[in-house]
Amino acid sequence: MTLAALPAADEAIRPAIRALIERAIAGTPADIRARSWLGFDAAFSRELGAAGFLGLTLPKRYGGGERGAFARFIVVEELLSAGAPVAAHWITERQTAPLILNFGTEAQRNRYLPGICRGELIFCIGMSEPGSGSDLASVRTRAERTGSGWRVNGQKIWTTNAQHSDHMIALLRTSGSAEDRHAGLSQMIIDLKAPGVTVRPIVDLTGGAHFCEVFFEDVELPADALIGREGEGWKQVTAELAFERSGPERIYSSVVLLDAWIRHLQASGRADPATAALVGDFTARMGVLRAMSIACTAQLAAGESPAVEAALVKDLGTSLEQQLPIAIGDDLAAHPDEPVDAELYRTLMYVTHIAPSFSLRGGTREILRGIIARGMGLR
Amino acid sequence: MNEFIEPFERMIETIATPALVRAVEHGMDAASLWDVVAASGFLDALVPEDRGGAGLSPAQVHPLWLALGRHAVPLPIGETMIARYLLAMAGADLPDGPIFLAEARTGAECVISGGLLARHALVEADGALHLVETASMAPAPTGVNGSLAARVSWSGPTRAAIGAAPAGGLRSLGAILNAARIAGAAARLTGMATAYANERIQFGKPIGRQQALQQTLAVMAEDMVAARIASQLGCAGGLPPSPAAAATAKSVASAAAARITATAHAVFGAIGISEEHDLQLFTRRLHEWRLADGAETFWNRRLGALRLAVEMGSVDFVRAWQDAGQDSSL
Numbered sequence: 001m002t003l004a005a006l007p008a009a010d011e012a013i014r015p016a017i018r019a020l021i022e023r024a025i026a027g028t029p030a031d032i033r034a035r036s037w038l039g040f041d042a043a044f045s046r047e048l049g050a051a052g053f054l055g056l057t058l059p060k061r062y063g064g065g066e067r068g069a070f071a072r073f074i075v076v077e078e079l080l081s082a083g084a085p086v087a088a089h090w091i092t093e094r095q096t097a098p099l100i101l102n103f104g105t106e107a108q109r110n111r112y113l114p115g116i117c118r119g120e121l122i123f124c125i126g127m128s129e130p131g132s133g134s135d136l137a138s139v140r141t142r143a144e145r146t147g148s149g150w151r152v153n154g155q156k157i158w159t160t161n162a163q164h165s166d167h168m169i170a171l172l173r174t175s176g177s178a179e180d181r182h183a184g185l186s187q188m189i190i191d192l193k194a195p196g197v198t199v200r201p202i203v204d205l206t207g208g209a210h211f212c213e214v215f216f217e218d219v220e221l222p223a224d225a226l227i228g229r230e231g232e233g234w235k236q237v238t239a240e241l242a243f244e245r246s247g248p249e250r251i252y253s254s255v256v257l258l259d260a261w262i263r264h265l266q267a268s269g270r271a272d273p274a275t276a277a278l279v280g281d282f283t284a285r286m287g288v289l290r291a292m293s294i295a296c297t298a299q300l301a302a303g304e305s306p307a308v309e310a311a312l313v314k315d316l317g318t319s320l321e322q323q324l325p326i327a328i329g330d331d332l333a334a335h336p337d338e339p340v341d342a343e344l345y346r347t348l349m350y351v352t353h354i355a356p357s358f359s360l361r362g363g364t365r366e367i368l369r370g371i372i373a374r375g376m377g378l379r
Numbered sequence: 380m381n382e383f384i385e386p387f388e389r390m391i392e393t394i395a396t397p398a399l400v401r402a403v404e405h406g407m408d409a410a411s412l413w414d415v416v417a418a419s420g421f422l423d424a425l426v427p428e429d430r431g432g433a434g435l436s437p438a439q440v441h442p443l444w445l446a447l448g449r450h451a452v453p454l455p456i457g458e459t460m461i462a463r464y465l466l467a468m469a470g471a472d473l474p475d476g477p478i479f480l481a482e483a484r485t486g487a488e489c490v491i492s493g494g495l496l497a498r499h500a501l502v503e504a505d506g507a508l509h510l511v512e513t514a515s516m517a518p519a520p521t522g523v524n525g526s527l528a529a530r531v532s533w534s535g536p537t538r539a540a541i542g543a544a545p546a547g548g549l550r551s552l553g554a555i556l557n558a559a560r561i562a563g564a565a566a567r568l569t570g571m572a573t574a575y576a577n578e579r580i581q582f583g584k585p586i587g588r589q590q591a592l593q594q595t596l597a598v599m600a601e602d603m604v605a606a607r608i609a610s611q612l613g614c615a616g617g618l619p620p621s622p623a624a625a626a627t628a629k630s631v632a633s634a635a636a637a638r639i640t641a642t643a644h645a646v647f648g649a650i651g652i653s654e655e656h657d658l659q660l661f662t663r664r665l666h667e668w669r670l671a672d673g674a675e676t677f678w679n680r681r682l683g684a685l686r687l688a689v690e691m692g693s694v695d696f697v698r699a700w701q702d703a704g705q706d707s708s709l
């Protein structure tokens with residue numbers, strides 16, 4: 001991992017994206033902004049698309065900005081640090097777009113990428129199943145060849161935003177059985193409005209409903225639903241997960257809470273050495289994580305797939321994201337004479353409750369540490 | 380074990396099933412559940428016998444408080460036990476219904492665990508205790524999903540105080556109650572996580588066979604036992620607890636609560652993030668009880684100040700309060 005700097009030419013887009021975000025989130029309370037990843041606002045995503053802030057890594061001929069990974073980093077950093085509602089384009093723009101660009105046919109690229117860049121087409125990721133979480137290679141949902149294409153049967157679960165999505169990129173078994181593991185898996189684009197698809201939202205512990213169960217009963221897909229090569233699904237998913245794991249989203253999930261707490265400290269005039277040390281600890285760690293995340297971005301920009309580095313940043317980053325609500329709660333509880341306003345309290349409790357999910361989504365802590373250990377030659 | 384825990388737990392099992400806990404959290408009127416508790420007589424467990432109570436010691440009540448945590452009980456039963464004890468000791472009338480405890484400052488708002496369910500509040504302000512109707516404190520929901528905590532405000536007493544606040548404040552009584560509830564919930568979560576680790580198959584075997592998870596669960600068990608012992612120390616003396624006992628109990632239990640919730644969620648994976656799973660009934664409460672009456676730093680400061688004020692060895696300091704119990708000045 002090599003220290004890298006954001007190019008000045010890319011930094012030049014920061015004021016414009018910042019201004020757009022400020023307009024969009026004006027007046028939105030911190031506890032709503034703290035949902036950023038999960039905050040769904042289709043109009044906002046379309047606005048970003050219209051302003052040219054989506055698809056920055058994609059070629060112009062598919063509607064992209066052709067600016068590269070650094071420019072995208074800056075946009076993502078601005079969105080997350082403000083707590084903008086990004087869910088309507090988040091996963092699609094982050095991982096589906098590069099997947100279709102790298103593995104799709106020309107027809108698929110032309111069909112989907114421009115809509116993604118406009119913030120209009122929403123995809124969800126159907127990897128996990130009830131019996132296949134960490135052990136993703138054991139998926140059972142199956143696509144069988146028919147005269148005209150494929151027929152899908154089975155079930156996905158924890159599919160974020162399936163209820164709002166047009167399509168799912170599903171990891172399916174196209175040959176062999178669960179015992180065959182990595183062989184016989186393929187990725188397919190499923191139209192979620194097709195007959196036989198049932199989407200059922202699952203309520204989470206904060207009362208929100210962002211992830212879903214998705215059932216497939218004899219769902220007929222055309223032949224061109226296959227993305228990439230039949231049987232190459234595992235390889236493609238691994239490449240896709242490197243995109244999912246390496247961005248700044250893995251270090252900024254609690255930053256709205258951090259900023260709300262710091263504003264509270266400033267308003268209370270509390271800057272004693274113990275408080276300053278706590279703020280300093282978080283600030284130092286966030287600084288290093290940001291630099292590490294930029295280093296990963298530089299590897300992506302150079303066309304590499306930094307899987308081990310991404311795992312390292314995600315594990316360290318989610319640890320900080322999870323410690324923040326615990327430490328901030330402890331700090332506020334240690335100062336009972338300092339009233340905590342209702343918005344900060346709601347933000348604190350929301351982040352406290354949702355934080356365990358930070359080290360689950362996109363691969364658990366244990367799985368990431370396994371990847372790092374393998375990278376070190378230990379397994 | 381004592382003879383009270385069995386009937387108490389049987390009662391708790393009827394009023395705090397996971398379905399009822401959810402219903403109360405979503406606004407069900409808990410009056411009929413409270414009637415069951417009131418009829419049981421347990422609310423006067425701490426009230427001296429000569430004032431009509433059972434006269435139990437905190438050590439005898441400790442297993443009941445553990446049970447409140449083990450069953451994620453939403454009603455402020457522990458708080459009401461403490462309030463009724465303090466009211467009885469002050470010779471005041473005992474009102475019907477749930478009572479919450481609050482240390483308040485005039486003109487300031489604060490968040491009180493269980494505040495939405497209580498009809499009365501026992502408020503400590505400027506060193507004195509006041510019994511007021513909750514309505515006079517304008518209780519408002521916090522907006523946190525499923526939480527029965529209330530945001531209340533105190534605009535000063537309207538009647539004479541019923542007596543002086545206990546030494547160490549209401550907060551030290553709340554601390555030993557919450558330490559015990561944390562320990563009870565911690566035991567439940569450790570059991571749930573261990574059972575799930577033995578059941579859930581990934582990579583062709585139970586996830587509990589993975590050494591990484593075994594190590595994490597082993598640390599969870601360490602924290603669970605430490606939290607229980609800490610809470611027992613908190614309840615070992617009389618009422619109010621000694622400052623060192625309350626601080627030790629709440630500091631250790633609060634720090635453990637944060638790690639235990641994290642581990643429980645890690646083991647359960649995505650299913651533990653869903654509302655439908657009972658895990659969140661316990662983990663959300665652990666966070667609330669951890670923050671109530673001060674978490675680890677609040678109590679570490681009090682304990683650290685006590686320790687720094689005396690010239691003796693650290694072991695002697697710990698011995699001094701543990702072995703002397705309530706008579707200790709520490």
Ligand SMILES: Cc1cc2nc3c(=O)[nH]c(=O)nc-3n(C[C@H](O)[C@H](O)[C@H](O)COP(=O)(O)OP(=O)(O)OC[C@H]3O[C@@H](n4cnc5c(N)ncnc54)[C@H](O)[C@@H]3O)c2cc1C
Pocket residue numbers: 124125126127128129132133134135157158159160161211357360361362363364365366367579581582586589591592645646647648649650652
């Ligand atoms: C908020 C959220 C959003 C999500 N969105 C999506 C989505 O859009 N699409 C999608 O497909 N999935 C999604 N997921 C699912 C996510 O990918 C899974 O939760 C994750 O892969 C873990 O699977 P699991 O929950 O079944 O846990 P399990 O795999 O059952 O793991 C349980 C525990 O066992 C441990 N464990 C398992 N195997 C090992 C091992 N070999 N060594 C050591 N420890 C091990 C895990 O680390 C964990 O601690 C989402 C999850 C969350 C929480």
